[in-house]
Amino acid sequence: MIIRAISEIRKSIFEIILIIAVLFSLLYLLLLEGIFIERVGFGGLEIETLYLKLDKKLIVEVGRLTLPPPQEGEGGLPEWIGEGINLLPRLFQRVEIDQVKIGDAPPLGLHYKEGHFRLHSDELEADLSLFSLRNTIYLQLHTLSLPPYSLTLQGSGRLSGGELSFAGDYRFHGIGGSLSLRKGERVEFLLSSHPFRLSELRKVLQSLPLDREIVEWSSERVQAERYQISQLWGSFDLEDPLGSLQMEGKGEGRGVTITFHHDLPPVRARKVLVTYRNDTLSFALERPTYLDKDLEGSMVHISRVGREGSSLTLHLRFSTPFDDGVGTLLESYGVAIPLRQLEGVVEGNLSIEIPFDTLRPDLEGYFHTGESLLSLDGTLLEAEELTLHLLNGRLTLHPSPLHLPPWASARAKGYLDFERGVGKVELEGLRISLERGGRQIVELEEGRGRLTIDLERGELRLPLLNLTYRAPEKSIVVDHIEELIFYSPLLQRILPDYGRVVCNLERGETLLEIEKENRVLWRGGRPITHFAVKVDLERERAWVNDFATISFGKRPRITIKGVTIDLTPLLEGERGVRCGGEEYLVALDRVLLKYGNHSLPVPSGYLNAQGGKMTFVDRLHRGSLSLTLQEGLFHLTASSISATTLNALLGVSLFRGGSYTLNGDGEKGRFMGRLTIDHGYLSDLKVVNNLFAFLNTLPALVTLSNPGFDREGFLVKRGEIDYSLQGDYLFLPRIDLSSDAMSLHGNGFIDLERGELHLKIKVETFTKLTSLLKKIPVAGYILLGDDGQVTTTVEIRGPLEDPKIRSLLPKETVEFPFHLIERTLKLPFKLLGR
Numbered sequence: 001m002i003i004r005a006i007s008e009i010r011k012s013i014f015e016i017i018l019i020i021a022v023l024f025s026l027l028y029l030l031l032l033e034g035i036f037i038e039r040v041g042f043g044g045l046e047i048e049t050l051y052l053k054l055d056k057k058l059i060v061e062v063g064r065l066t067l068p069p070p071q072e073g074e075g076g077l078p079e080w081i082g083e084g085i086n087l088l089p090r091l092f093q094r095v096e097i098d099q100v101k102i103g104d105a106p107p108l109g110l111h112y113k114e115g116h117f118r119l120h121s122d123e124l125e126a127d128l129s130l131f132s133l134r135n136t137i138y139l140q141l142h143t144l145s146l147p148p149y150s151l152t153l154q155g156s157g158r159l160s161g162g163e164l165s166f167a168g169d170y171r172f173h174g175i176g177g178s179l180s181l182r183k184g185e186r187v188e189f190l191l192s193s194h195p196f197r198l199s200e201l202r203k204v205l206q207s208l209p210l211d212r213e214i215v216e217w218s219s220e221r222v223q224a225e226r227y228q229i230s231q232l233w234g235s236f237d238l239e240d241p242l243g244s245l246q247m248e249g250k251g252e253g254r255g256v257t258i259t260f261h262h263d264l265p266p267v268r269a270r271k272v273l274v275t276y277r278n279d280t281l282s283f284a285l286e287r288p289t290y291l292d293k294d295l296e297g298s299m300v301h302i303s304r305v306g307r308e309g310s311s312l313t314l315h316l317r318f319s320t321p322f323d324d325g326v327g328t329l330l331e332s333y334g335v336a337i338p339l340r341q342l343e344g345v346v347e348g349n350l351s352i353e354i355p356f357d358t359l360r361p362d363l364e365g366y367f368h369t370g371e372s373l374l375s376l377d378g379t380l381l382e383a384e385e386l387t388l389h390l391l392n393g394r395l396t397l398h399p400s401p402l403h404l405p406p407w408a409s410a411r412a413k414g415y416l417d418f419e420r421g422v423g424k425v426e427l428e429g430l431r432i433s434l435e436r437g438g439r440q441i442v443e444l445e446e447g448r449g450r451l452t453i454d455l456e457r458g459e460l461r462l463p464l465l466n467l468t469y470r471a472p473e474k475s476i477v478v479d480h481i482e483e484l485i486f487y488s489p490l491l492q493r494i495l496p497d498y499g500r501v502v503c504n505l506e507r508g509e510t511l512l513e514i515e516k517e518n519r520v521l522w523r524g525g526r527p528i529t530h531f532a533v534k535v536d537l538e539r540e541r542a543w544v545n546d547f548a549t550i551s552f553g554k555r556p557r558i559t560i561k562g563v564t565i566d567l568t569p570l571l572e573g574e575r576g577v578r579c580g581g582e583e584y585l586v587a588l589d590r591v592l593l594k595y596g597n598h599s600l601p602v603p604s605g606y607l608n609a610q611g612g613k614m615t616f617v618d619r620l621h622r623g624s625l626s627l628t629l630q631e632g633l634f635h636l637t638a639s640s641i642s643a644t645t646l647n648a649l650l651g652v653s654l655f656r657g658g659s660y661t662l663n664g665d666g667e668k669g670r671f672m673g674r675l676t677i678d679h680g681y682l683s684d685l686k687v688v689n690n691l692f693a694f695l696n697t698l699p700a701l702v703t704l705s706n707p708g709f710d711r712e713g714f715l716v717k718r719g720e721i722d723y724s725l726q727g728d729y730l731f732l733p734r735i736d737l738s739s740d741a742m743s744l745h746g747n748g749f750i751d752l753e754r755g756e757l758h759l760k761i762k763v764e765t766f767t768k769l770t771s772l773l774k775k776i777p778v779a780g781y782i783l784l785g786d787d788g789q790v791t792t793t794v795e796i797r798g799p800l801e802d803p804k805i806r807s808l809l810p811k812e813t814v815e816f817p818f819h820l821i822e823r824t825l826k827l828p829f830k831l832l833g834r
Contacts, residue, residue: 057093069103085132089115116142123148136160141168149207153179173203177229186235186244193229193251201227209243211310213356214281214302221260222283222300224253224272232276250275256285258300260314260352261332265291267298279304290329293320314352322346322367322374330390333361335418337395338471342380344372350390365390380405393419407442408432416453423453430464432487444487474506481514510535522564523547561589568595584609588618598651600625623659625649636664636673643680656681656713672724677737683713690796690805715739728753735761750800757803759796 037050049063088095095112102108111118119126125145131138137159144153155168164183169176170191177193202219210218232249256269269288274281283300297317304310320326322341326348330337333352350365367388374381382403389396399413414425430447442465449464458471466483469476478484481499485491499514512533521528528545535542540552551557565588586607593600605618605625618625623640638645643655646662658680664673719737723730730750737744748759798804 055093058091059093060095060097062095062097064099064101064107065097066101067103085130085137088112139166141166150174150203155179157181173207174200175204175229183238186237187241188233188235190231190233191229192231193227195226195228197226198223208245210305211356213312213359214305214310217300217302217312218281221258222253222272223257225255227251227253248277256288258283258285258288260329263332264329267295276305279307281305290318291325293318293325309355309357311353311355313354314350316348316350316352316365318348318350319345320348322348322369330363333363335363335390335393335395337416338376340375341369342373342375344369344383346372363390363392393417397425412451414451416455418455421454421456423455425451425453427451432465442484442488442490474504476503477501481512507536519569520566521547522566523562528563556584558584558586559589560586560591562591564592564594566594596651598649600645600648633667634665634671636662638662646675654682656683658716666725669727670725672722675719675721675723677716677719677721680716680719681713682716682737690803732759735759748796755800757796757798757800760793761796762791762793764791 035050035052037047037052040047040050045068046066047062047064048066049061051059051061053059092112095110097110099107100110106121106123108124109120111120115129117126117128117130119128123146125143125147127142128144129140129142138156139158140156141154145151150173152171153166153168154170155166157164157166157168162184164181166179166181168179170179175193175196177191179189179191181187181189198219202215205215205219229249229251232247232251234245234247234249236246237244251274253272253274254270256272258267258269258272260267267285267288267290269285271286273284273286275284276282281302285295285298285300288295288298295316295318299315301313301315302310303313316329318326321344322339324340326346327337327340330350346367346369348365348367350363350367353362354360355362367386367390369383369386372383372386374383374386382405384401384403386400386402387398389398395416395418397412397414397416399411401409402412403409408431410427410430412425412427414423416423427447427449430444430449432442432444432447444465447464449462452461452463453459454461460469460471461467465478465487466480467476467478478501481488481491481496481501485495494514494516496514496516499512499516501510501512503510510533512531512535514531514533515529516531518527518529528547531544533542533544542550542552544550547561547563549559584607586609588602588605588607591602591605593602600618602618605616608615608617613628613630615629616625616627623638623642623645625638625641625645626636628635638649639661640659641649641662643657643660646655646660647653649662655677659678660680661676661678662673664671666672714737716737717739720734721732721736722734723732725731728751730752732746732748732750735744735746735748743764744761745764746759746761748757750757792807794805794807796803796805
């Protein structure tokens with residue numbers, strides 16, 4: 001049975017082999033001629049239009065090959081794929097498949113010949129070689145081109161256990177470099193580049209799903225002459241390559257120009273280091289400069305690249321004066337700080353974040369400076385240490401000592417709120433010492449106050465001094481200077497009833513308007529009570545109303561014209577006249593000086609004052625007048641002056657014609673001097689009228705001689721009067737007056753308080769009578785005496801308005817005969833010369 005069974009098996013195997021041999025023989029004969037199959041399918045695989053032919057090796061042509069999609073969870077490669085790849089060069093001479101369709105993937109054309117695979121589709125062109133070893137497929141990628149992405153690859157790789165790795169070169173939108181690639185759950189890549197240009201970078205950025213602002217900043221705002229990628233790592237999901245793209249890397253650009261803002265000059269840098277990580281693109285600048293400013297350490301960040309909420313952040317670091325360049329930079333982003341730095345530098349660290357969806361900047365920065373000279377809207381400030389913190393529209397001043405040279409200092413802290421348009425600065429230890437011309441104008445020690453700021457109106461207000469600074473006009477205004485009196489020694493002397501000050505810093509002009517009770521300066525018979533003082537600091541001049549001009553300098557000069565100056569309040573005040581240490585020159589033009597009942601017209605004169613010394617000089621049409629006051633003492637010299645000037649000085653209308661000299665020395669209420677008369681008339685004085693009316697009644701006047709008194713008055717050819725003022729008494733120790741007719745000699749005093757006169761006058765003979773009698777020697781001696789003169793003495797007493805004249809005439813009348821007998825008896829001896 002066993003032998004029979006074995007015999008049957010052998011018979012069956014032989015029949016099968018024979019059938020297979022016949023079939024293969026038939027297939028071989030068919031392949032030599034070529035086989036065309038319309039459609040075939042099995043196990044999920046479908047082939048349309050299959051053509052087989054045997055030449056040296058098998059030739060396969062397929063119109064369409066459809067493969068089932070890979071099942072989820074499949075790992076690694078089926079072993080037959082690797083074995084099939086190795087069999088391909090042995091079995092197939094050429095394989096051409098017009099379309100390979102795998103699942104929903106786009107159809108792909110496949111061409112195999114002599115170990116080369118060529119793939120092509122609308123999105124792919126490839127030329128590669130494959131071989132398999134130990135379940136690993138190795139590939140040599142001769143070229144791979146992805147036209148939609150402007151990407152080409154070249155290199156080698158392997159596929160093992162469902163993972164693909166590749167290393168080679170790439171070219172992407174004209175940018176070339178090396179690339180390594182690995183496909184696992186995601187596709188990961190690592191690449192670097194050769195140097196490339198800005199135009200090539202723009203093409204790359206435009207091909208990526210990036211926000212327009214990101215593209216603008218990366219290729220328009222930041223531009224370099226040459227770029228290079230040092231290293232770029234990334235990964236993506238094949239199902240959504242661009243949407244799932246993640247990258248980290250760094251590169252650099254050389255010869256960089258960065259435009260932070262369209263209204264600003266660009267920043268230039270030697271090199272920019274570009275880093276991309278965690279969806280943030282960072283630009284670190286090497287040797288950056290903005291205008292002439294060093295911005296070393298500055299950076300630019302673009303965060304959340306390609307995602308919602310992406311934004312740009314500028315980190316600017318600079319060590320430079322806070323000048324117009326820095327100010328314009330801040331103003332471009334909506335923050336106007338009216339601060340400029342003239343000396344020193346500020347260490348600045350400023351961050352500007354700009355969300356791409358709103359483009360509304362978010363600013364924060366710190367500014368610190370040491371000793372420096374600043375300008376705040378044209379006002380100079382000295383800072384020892386100054387720290388500012390900027391947060392959006394709010395600028396905070398940390399406690400810092402500030403000086404307003406040379407007259408103010410304080411420790412300040414506060415803020416400026418640009419969004420609300422207000423600001424407040426607290427001032428501690430406020431010290432103000434404003435001095436001009438040796439006079440203290442404002443003086444404040446260790447004060448406290450608050451500076452309020454209205455940014456919309458451009459006003460700074462210091463309520464402590466009622467002071468307002470108006471930035472648009474660059475002016476300082478004090479509307480009620482009476483509130484300044486407590487801090488102003490100058491105003492304490494002036495004590496204005498009302499006043500205001502407007503100081504224009506740009507034009508260097510100051511206008512001071514005050515209402516003040518005044519008894520010194522008069523015009524039109526009324527005291528001047530409104531004073532408008534305009535000061536031009538640039539020209540060093542000032543104007544007071546329309547009657548005074550002041551020139552500043554080492555020797556201040558004041559010109560006063562067309563007013564009346566009443567010196568009585570000045571000279572009779574408790575403090576009198578005081579001058580500072582500077583020298584003042586006061587020119588008087590058509591001014592009337594008054595003192596009590598005395599007045600003096602001054603056509604042209606000047607007053608020189610320095611320290612405690614004051615000298616007045618009047619350049620008169622005739623003669624000159626000089627008055628010096630020093631430490632309560634005065635010296636008066638009036639030489640060859642007119643009767644008009646003398647009457648004005650003395651407050652009388654006594655003198656007419658002639659020339660006069662008046663001297664005086666002393667102090668208030670106690671002085672002495674001399675009056676000299678040269679061919680002048682004494683007139684309009686009750687004393688003189690009464691005196692000559694009385695003299696005309698004397699017997700000696702029977703000669704009918706002219707006493708020298710007529711309608712013009714009493715002509716004094718030469719006269720001297722010594723005087724001395726002692727309190728309420730004016731003493732006249734010597735009176736000598738002479739004319740063609742007679743001479744008067746006497747002394748006395750005047751009680752000024754009571755207005756009473758006490759004089760004793762000796763009247764000497766009339767000159768015409770004595771001249772006649774002297775021609776008769778004997779008669780002249782007998783009648784006139786040894787000196788050839790007849791004399792009489794009178795006493796003048798009573799009120800100045802109408803004094804009484806009393807004479808010793810009875811005594812003289814009685815004694816006259818005895819004098820005559822005596823001279824008669826002595827005549828022989830005189831003739832004999834004894």
